[in-house]
Amino acid sequence: DTEVTQTPKHLVMGMTNKKSLKCEQHMGHRAMYWYKQKAKKPPELMFVYSYEKLSINESVPSRFSPECPNSSLLNLHLHALQPEDSALYLCASSQTPGRQTSEQYFGPGTRLTVT
């Protein structure tokens, strides 16, 4: 199984809502990532979890809160978002951080619209 799954596929939320994005992988990977991608732009790293611990936070605003409940699951909690946060949110995983980072498996993403 080389699949990373993400739910929901689409999400529309108001600026006062609280919602969560979910990501799951069963490849035994120990590094998991959240990316944000705007149209016609490359993925932009937000967070890295390494062995279930947060290892990188790319100065992401606190209205985005990641969580890694176990080695297979990754959540992104959203609260009080702004319209400019509308984007495709991608989850990815790799065997470990380090050189294996070069080969990441991406989920299909959640298309988020903030109204």
Place this chain on the structure above:
Amino acid sequence: GQSLEQPSEVTAVEGAIVQINCTYQTSGFYGLSWYQQHDGGAPTFLSYNALDGLEETGRFSSFLSRSDSYGYLLLQELQMKDSASYFCAVIGSSNTGKLIFGQGTTLQVKP
């Protein structure tokens, strides 16, 4: 800092060969990767070069020259389904798990 440069758009015809170049400036270097992304889809890993030379995987090949800080992705026998964005990427650090992407090259394959 780290930066990667690649052409923004490339157009080619079905059956042709196309080369997408990538030059990089990095404080350290741990390898060059290539990803493909179709419109509305997720990035898909294509290849990784840590050492100089050519790596071949079916119709796709990737080349690296560390002395020139340069690599390319070569797509042969182009098919319509190869129309997509292609990103080169480097690892920002050997330990941290940070992958830095180029701006992407949109490949349009015409009949």
